[in-house]
Amino acid sequence: MSQNVNQTTTPDLMESFFGVYLLYxxxxxxxxxxxxxxxxxxxxRISQHNKGCSSGGARKTNNRGPWEMVLIVHGxxxxxxxxxxxWAWQHPQRSRRLRNVSRKKPxxxxxxxxxxxxxxxxxxxxxxxxxxxxxxxVEQYQQDFQADSCPPMHMPxxxxxxxxxxxxxxxxxxxxxxxLEKCHICSRTVDQEDTLFCVxxxxxCVSHIVCLARHFLGNDSEExxxxxxxxxxxxxxxxWGDLIRKRNGCFKHLQHSxx
Numbered sequence: 001m002s003q004n005v006n007q008t009t010t011p012d013l014m015e016s017f018f019g020v021y022l023l024y025x026x027x028x029x030x031x032x033x034x035x036x037x038x039x040x041x042x043x044x045r046i047s048q049h050n051k052g053c054s055s056g057g058a059r060k061t062n063n064r065g066p067w068e069m070v071l072i073v074h075g076x077x078x079x080x081x082x083x084x085x086x087w088a089w090q091h092p093q094r095s096r097r098l099r100n101v102s103r104k105k106p107x108x109x110x111x112x113x114x115x116x117x118x119x120x121x122x123x124x125x126x127x128x129x130x131x132x133x134x135x136x137x138v139e140q141y142q143q144d145f146q147a148d149s150c151p152p153m154h155m156p157x158x159x160x161x162x163x164x165x166x167x168x169x170x171x172x173x174x175x176x177x178x179x180l181e182k183c184h185i186c187s188r189t190v191d192q193e194d195t196l197f198c199v200x201x202x203x204x205c206v207s208h209i210v211c212l213a214r215h216f217l218g219n220d221s222e223e224x225x226x227x228x229x230x231x232x233x234x235x236x237x238x239x240w241g242d243l244i245r246k247r248n249g250c251f252k253h254l255q256h257s258x259x
Contacts, residue, residue, distance in 0.1 A: 005142070008160030016245065017041070017164045018082040019074035020089060022114055023049060023067045024141060030064045034110050038086040040079070041164045042072055042137070070141040072162070073118070075132040075155075077244045085127060092117045097124060115143065122151040129227050131241030133158060154228065154239055184232050185211040198231050198238065199246045205233035216240060 019042060023035040037058060039045035046069040048056040061067055076082035088095040093103065101120050104113045121127055122134070134151055136142040136159040151157065183190050184205050196212050198205035207215075216229025226240045 005136075005144075006156060006158040006160075007139075008158065011161040011163035012158075013163050013165050014074065015165050017074060017162075018076040018079055019072045019162075020076075020082055020086045021045070021069050021072040021137075022118075023061065024070045024111060025061075025064055026066050026068060027064055032110060033064060034114050035061050035067070036086060036090045036114065038079075038082050039072075042069060042162060043164070045069070068138050068141070070136065070138045071115075071118075072135050072137060073122075073132055074135065074162070075130060075241065075245065077130070077241065081130070085121070089114070089117060089121060097121075111141075116149075119145060119149045119151065122155060123149075128152050129225065129241070131155070131239040131245060135160070135162060137161060181206045183207045183211055185215055195247070196243045197246055198234060198236070199242050200231065200234050200236045200238070203231060203234040203236070205231050207232070212243070213240070 017040050018038075019040070020036065020038050021042060023037070023046075025031055025033040025035075027033075035049075035058065037045065037049075046067065049058060049061045049067050049069075050065045051057060053059060053062045073085070076085065088098060092098040092101055098117070098120065101117060104110075108116075118134075122132065132151070132155045134155060134157045136157075139159050142159055145151065145157065181190050181195070182188065185207050188208070190206055190208055194208050194210075196207055196209055212229075212232075213224075213226055215232055216226035217223055228237060228239045230236070231238055
């Protein structure tokens with residue numbers, strides 16, 4: 001049984017975007033070649049690759065296009081996290097986390113190999129705790145992931161375009177900078193450097209990072225950071241990584257809770 005795949009026709013709007021993508025060459029001379037890269041704006045980046053080095057494209061993709069950006073993994077909390085993922089996906093044999101993953105098989109196509117490495121990465125730490133989304137940008141390249149190789153259940157697999165939006169400060173952030181908010185767990189004043197907001201629209205929950213982490217983990221957990229938990233105010237089940245993404249500027253455009 002494969003994992004359910006969501007499909008959209010209109011671009012999903014994302015703020016504070018950090019993604020790692022897979023390119024596929026359509027050039028008859030290089031057809032089947034792939035390239036892995038990092039971007040904060042997928043639409044701009046694929047244009048740069050296809051225009052060449054003079055427009056900001058990569059040396060390894062120069063004059064080997066046209067290229068399709070067929071897949072992107074996004075939802076990383078920051079650029080460092082995404083860049084580390086990019087490097088490991090590019091160099092699985094040099095990554096200490098991927099040393100035990102089997103090398104490319106003699107008849108295995110480069111595209112299939114890259115997908116196999118990706119699925120291995122998504123199921124191992126630290127990446128298996130992140131609120132990542134696997135997004136197929138070009139439907140014709142989409143492949144079903146079988147049950148024994150699917151990403152973790154909290155990582156959605158979707159088909160459809162994405163559009164990046166600039167981050168703006170909202171009123172709740174302003175109130176925190178002015179010292180007007182109190183933690184819903186410990187009732188002490190929160191400050192901007194140590195604050196998490198609930199990702200559910202209209203939920204007023206604000207809390208210290210440490211307080212909410214302890215609330216999510218409970219008393220018996222040996223983990224340091226949670227994967228998910230229940231909001232102490234609205235009781236919604238929330239991914240910890242989504243709270244971090246909210247802190248970085250995501251979800252401000254949403255009218256409904258992220259799924």
